[in-house]
Amino acid sequence: MSILPEAEAKAILTKVVALSTADECTAQLAGSTRGNVRFALNNVSTSGIVDNVELSVQVAFGKRTGVATINQFDDASLERVVKRAEELAKLAPENPEFMPAVDKQTFVPTPTFSAATAAITPEYRAKVAADSIGPCKAENLIAAGYLEDTTGFVCFLNSKGNYGYQTATSSDYTCTVRTADGRGSGWVGDNVQDVATFSAGDDVRIAMRKAAASADAQALEPGKYTVILEPAAAAGLIGFMMNFFDARSADEGRSFLSKAGGGNKTGEQVYGPEVNFFTDPSYPNAAVYPWDDEGMARERMQIVENGKIVNLNYSRYWADKQGKTALAGPGNLIMTGGDKSTADLVRTTQRGILVTRTWYIRMVDPQTVLLTGLTRDGTFYIEDGQIKHPLKNFRFNESPVIMLNNVEELGRPVRVSADEGGNVMYLPPMKLRDFTFTSLSDAV
Secondary structure: OOOOOHHHHHHHHHHHHHHOOOOEEEEEEEEEEEEEEEEEOOEEEEEEEEEEEEEEEEEEEOOEEEEEEEOOOOHHHHHHHHHHHHHHHHHOOOOOOOOOOOOOOOOOOOOOOOHHHHOOOHHHHHHHHHHHHHHHHHOOEEEEEEEEEEEEEEEEEEOOOOEEEEEEEEEEEEEEEEEOOOOOEEEEEEEEOOHHHOOHHHHHHHHHHHHHHOOOOEOOOOOEEEEEEOHHHHHHHHHHHHOOOEHHHHHOOOOOOEOOOOOEOOOOEOOOOOOOEEEOOOOOOOOOOOEOOOOOEOOOEEEEEOOEEOOOEOOHHHHHHHOOOOOOOOOEEEEOOOOOOHHHHHHOOOEEEEEOOEEEEEEEEOOOOEEEEEEOOOEEEEEOOEEEEEEOEEEEEEOHHHHOOOEEEEOOOEEEEEOOOOOEEEEOOEEEEEEEEEEEEOOO
8 A cells, every 4th residue: 555544654754753863853755656558559558557655764963964765664674764864874974055854834735636536447547548549540540648647645754843744646648649651740748636627538639630730741941930839838948947946056157047246136027027927835736745845834936927036946055045034945837827728829820830849858058048949749830810731840949038028928827747746837828929940850
């Protein structure tokens, strides 16, 4: 059983903390049940379930720390893992940036658990595969995809009494559909907390339409164009940019948020006035654990307001050094928008390019967040509010910082992704001017 009841988990952690003779001790149990099914060439290829629970123990003697992990929880094993962590701490050099364990916090539970997702069975996964493959076979298309559902929990306790327990669920589905001759390709992705809101049959038809429509792609000269980025296409670029919202890298001159002469750009206008980002652990359909990796309580926090930088991420060490208040690290990123769909944005575009997916994104210049990458799985030319024909894919060189200074309109935000750490993004489709395509790509 990978989801330990709260009473059992707390009893284990209480025992671990009591066993430690270190100056401080933090113990955490984390477990999950992950089920999956994979299909390709219109056939299921693999499926399985992975269960695991792991105990992590971190101790400190002064500024010397040690960490040990184990997945056995009998008394002898608990004694052994605590002893190992303490032995490592005594051997370790002092950490000049050491910060003591977090004091006791108050956590407001967030809606991270769905009974429907937790109840997924192998039969459900098989049906998702069948619902993806069947329509493609009927239309002489080829499907390849993957579904993974996760039910997990986290429980932690430190020697200062900071304690938390919560369960969470998520489901991630992706499907690529190709034409039989390989000339057309479409992709769809759906990440949800509650599978009651998910339908593979509906999703796969989106990929099917893109695949059929993207065959016979025509070349268009690279250059600067008005683009509409679907939320999934924007996610990769926005995700890269948010990695630089760290106060320390900005203060030390290593970020696009570094200020000439020192310091950072908090309070300055960096984006267009349409741009707003915030984090909220209880946000509907994007809820995350109410604590960060250090056990600090998360709360709603504005990050960018009307294009101005409001808050950067301060580690506890850097906040202490700079005389700032440390805030919990965000677990999600919410970007506000309007109420239009991608199709609505297309209808109001005289000429432009619809990008349904971006991939293979790499950093070119961290000081400007200049990124390079490729479009994929359906790129289309828009004229007079209609999609006229498919385009050959492009390589782009673009900075999301510049991109978000060229916003013409934002649509209705949707949940687009959740990474391995459970971090969720909620982004709108975006109509942007002067997006830079540098060359053509033969990829489909």
